Amino acid sequence: MSSEIPATEHLDAFSLGGRYLCVSTPDLVEAQATIGRIYRPFRWKTPYSLRPAMAPISLHHAPLGDVSLSTISYGRAVEIQPEADEGAMIVLATLEGCVEVVSGAQQTRCTAGGFAVISSPQTTKFIYGETCRVLKVGLDKRRAEALCWRFLGGSRKKRLDFDLAMTDPVLRQRWVAFVRLLVQMAHTGFDNRRDVPMATSLQEMLLASLLLGQPNAHSDELGASGSKTLLSRQLRRAVDFIENHADEAITASRIAQESGCSERSLWRGFASSMNTTPMRYLRDLRLRRVRTELLNSDRQRETVIAVASRWGFAHMGEFGRHYRTLFGESPTQTRGSSRVPT
DSSP: OEEEEOOOSOOTTOOOOGGGEEEEESOHHHHHHHHHHHSOOEEEEOTTTTSOOSSOEEEEEEEETTEEEEEEEOSSOEEEEEOOOTTEEEEEEEEESEEEEEETTEEEEEETTOEEEEOOSSOEEEEEOTTOEEEEEEEEHHHHHHHHHHHTTTOOOSOOOBOSEEOOHHHHHHHHHHHHHHHHHHHTOOOHHHHHHHHHHHHHHHHHHHHHHSOBTTHHHHTOOGGGSOOHHHHHHHHHHHHHSTTSOOOHHHHHHHHTSOHHHHHHHHHHHHSSOHHHHHHHHHHHHHHHHHTOGGGTTSOHHHHHHHTTOOOHHHHHHHHHHHHSSOHHHHHHHTTSOO
């Protein structure tokens, strides 16, 4: 089965910068060792071996806990066939040019702005055009499977594989937003001790969006409604639990447990009733609690960092961006406005 993804989202602005440059060379053999070490060993062939390369082979790679972010270009038309890896999955976005992806019986052609989900342990081939540059989000497939089994109440009937072509426009828009967050996290410098919990939460959001939005082997069960739909009282319990425990390190699975529903119902309920996710609702609630304290004249001696840290924000760059997005001003501006006499 073959499909072509139209270029609807242009991602050419996504760049990891020199900090994450792993290799830049015109020699494919020289680059093969580095690329194979970061991903998987691979075989390659090019039909234009006598033609000069358009540009050097370039790989940028940012490990972000269990998630990785990479951009790669080969500067020539080349076919890459990596070794299969049952524990890994990749969401690929084409930044420039065109790449054909062949995985088992599925095949898709991604032009700029197109996405593909590589999740099958079957042999996969990537056929890159001369000017192609792609961005890859590397995920742990075992975490995707574990989340799927939790959504399904622990039952596992068949292997979790996704359709190769990502065609749903809403899901693609969400992935653009997710990728922006990953790029921002990389640009501010990823700290394993400080940022792993944030990366883990983001990966859960990424995987949940795939499970509920990208066709896969369990889509019929994951999309089931009826008695498994989140009831209003369960949603109220979930919201109450989040509001009463926002200063704690809570997870989506605990929220679901406390509200008496499955994680799948929890995610779907927040999406359909509140147009958000449980973890984003928690984050925005924490931001509002921070704002309340910054406006409190009794807490003027506390630094913004101290207030934000008390509400679970370990990464100040990410905190500042989310705060400005939600309130239209920086935390410092909020603190300053609280000192204006009335």
